[in-house]
Amino acid sequence: LADPGGICISDTVWKQLAGKSSVAFEDIGERELKNMAQPVRVFRWGEATVAAAHAMPLPLPEKPSIAVLPFDNLSGQPEETYFSDGITEDIITGLARFHSLFVIARNSSFAFRGKPIDVAEIGRRLGVSYLLEGSVRRAGERVRISAQLVEAAAGAHVWAERYDRSLGDVFAVQDEVAQVIVSTLVGRIENASLKRSAQTPTDNLTAYDCLLRGIAHFRGYAADDNQKACEMFERAVELDPQYAVAHAYLASVRVAMCGYASAPAEVLAASRALGMHAVELDAQESRCHRLLSNIYLYSRDHDAAEHHLRRSIDLNPNDADSLIQMGYLLVLRGRPDALGWMEAAIRLNPFHPTWYNANLGVAFYSLRRYAEAAQAFRRLLDPWQWSRARLAACYAQLGQETEAQEQAAKVMRLNPAFSINEYFRTSILLEREEDREHLREGLIKAGLPK
Template identity: 40%
Template sequence: MSSEHVERRLAAILAADVAGSCRLIGIDEEGTLARLKALRRTLFDPKIAEHHGRVVKNTGDGAIAEFASVVDAVRCAAEIQRGMAEQNINLPQDKRIELRIGIHIGDIIIEENDIFGDGVNIAVRLEGIAEPGGISISDDARRQIRGKVDITFEDLGSQSLKNIAEPMRVWRVPNGRAMPAVPHRLPVGDVLTLPEKPSIAVLPFINMSGDPEQEYFADGMVDDIITALSPFKALFVIARNSSFTYKGRAVDVKQIGRELGVRYVLEGSVRKSANRVRITGQLVDTTTGAHLWAERFDGGLSDVFDLQDRVTESVVGAIAPAVEKAEIERAKRKPTESLDAYALYLRGLAKVYQFGNRQTNEEALRLFYRAIDLDPDFASAYGRAANCYVRAKINSWISDEANETAEVKRLAQRAVELGKDDAIALATSGHAFVYVVRDLEAGAALIDRALVLNSNLAEAWAWGGWVKNWLGEPEAAIERFARAMRLSPLDPWVTRMRGGTAYAHFFLGRYDEAVSWAAMALQDSPDYQPGLRIAAVSNAMAGRPEQAHNAVARLRQLNPALRISNLQDVLPPIRRAEDLSRYEEALRRAGLPE
């Protein structure tokens, strides 16, 4: 036995290799080698250093790197894959350089400037079973990072790795999953860039009434304050769906500022007792935690809209003194003269925001109809009612197609007649015209009008993104979905924004990007049918038949009647015949019957 001392230590090892490097070099040897060298210099090596690692050796078309922390190694791998994907966006599939990455934490042997041992060997074998653009990690590494990185790993179970004695449990991040454009929660230290203009999030107000049934009223106050602030073009206002993710949680305002990318937060409470209402509010600077103002607003129930106006004026006066007075006056618009109709409308919104099933959708519709019965001139109630039918259409819940289409057209037209300056009424009506009435141009024009009136309306940007897809303008669609996700970075409906982005990439012929976005869309809503359809077609066109067939199999479980021949029942009109033809052909390849 040798008495020579062997230096060992525990380390996280990252092994990376170019997928299909021989094919790439065969096509263009000099060009590929030059691109590999540039990627090392501009992306790979800087990211390793940024995350406190060191490149131990380069292996021609790959590299081995060592980290003291497996958390650093995994975050580094995710950022490298994100950077690779961004560089590949405009390249054809056969010209793309894609990395496989494997990570393990284990014992290594140090000899001069090199490292050896099972820790290194296992990382290399994990890299070998990763898919192009993906990451594979050992179970040992997974235990060390649990709860510390904002990446979802899939369990591959026990795997036999080449030249490794015992099978190992392996976890993976498929191509695209390591790089969500807008994560549900940002890792500590990640900060969204503050907009150039004053930015604000209005948090859910606390219901101080002692009656849980009044929760909808407190939420409605916040909805209306957000609605009143949103039309101010001098402000950047976070959408309701993101600010309400903090409901019932005690979170430091500085953290909220980081996660939503805003400078200011408005928080407060509502107390409704008999015919009196008290609203308290305080405006906080998220960068310093300083309170800019705190105020109490009291009045009769009949004065509730005036109280909301006063809260809005106080906020605007504190953070955007340059806002034109005309905009403030325009924002003072009572949605209805009937407080009973208003209460029913708020209860309907509460059902809508449950993001629930067929039953909650039908309950919301009934409440909006009751609000309309009490106030036949309530524009937003007509628009929201029409949008309930859109939800039913998308989920195949409509039973009487002809009559329900006629009713949607009536509701949407009435909303437009009554709400010429009401962005919500216009946007919801436009959405209904596209999906149910099937009038693409009319719907697009209404959504565009809504965005002119209120450039902070995230749902209008998202619906507008879908419309741009169907109009054959996918590049514009991507921009609109990105705007929607920035305005509402924690939105429970981000699934639909990601799904729409996947469709845009599909229509642009960027099938790998479409696969990645479809996977992100399905991550939290695995039965989202438009997401399953885009997963099927994009995987089929990207040469991944197994994944395409799996998506179609799940689609047919959810909607057994779905066929190529009746696709029009679940799709709005698609302007470009070539887009529809390619979509249908991809579904055929994925296994959807005629």
């Protein structure tokens, strides 16, 4: 199936590459393959794909722009990578709080891990002027963090520093690195903002370690990842009862373990209370507000969800996850400005995680742009009945009856008890009746049972 000089891979291989490769593969749909009983979804890479990717560099923002590449783990223990990743992410979070900077999201920065690509090309692909590189070496109770700021286009080193500290000082190092970068890029902007937040994440490094391990599991797709994440977050809260972000993640993972929007009312109520406790512990931590917003949305309280999400964005305007979630929430509320928020999120996170596509699919369907909606849903790594049903509705609205029926059949194989009424009761968060009827119409056209 591959073009001369090109490569085709199956969806199984493509899923394994998710978040590990910056190579752009094009989804060319399902194909019948020799000796395979079922069609296989195929992704293609070739000179045409590469040429297209290189032909359209992202424009530079007006504000000073930076991407923080994943810091190298020099501890000699590959399993310690979660620690160097956590340091990197906290520096990204620290930088993102400054309104005067444009900061690329973690997922897009991490797409270049271990790739033999020069800094000029990385800057070109991400559309930024500066890159921060570094390494972390952890040994016993000591940590060495090295960081260097590079001007992407010229490859010139603007600033470099090395920090030898005790593990207890790791948060001070993160703040110091963020402060120096801001001062270097934009001068002495908002000097008051350069001071450390009065809220220290935690004084308990073991709790911090548990949080990082939990987040790594929470982002995974293994069957037991949510359970392992929950155990880590519970341990972090036990070690440091004042650790706001750990409480917020614990509230969120408990809802995830029970089916998100289909979680029982008592689970949602308990998680809302825990999420509010996290906000009370640190009202200036944007992630606490963002995670609480999700729980309110799953509870069908759209007003409270929007309140906390806007607060999250006020605190951290460069958090791409908050921006994509705002776009999704506004779609659910029938607001016309929703797509603009999503476009801003993708600019900050051009190599975004695949779950962004579900939000985009919902938005495009609401806008009657069914072909784009179908394309977005097809990009999902492991579509379950929630997205399969919506994809079937897209095809039905496009008049592609065969494809709609194929997706509807897959929904029924995944859940033989599926019905449109139950789907709406447990999973659909659209606020306006006309939007709910628009989706119901597509599902009925696809042949799904009422």
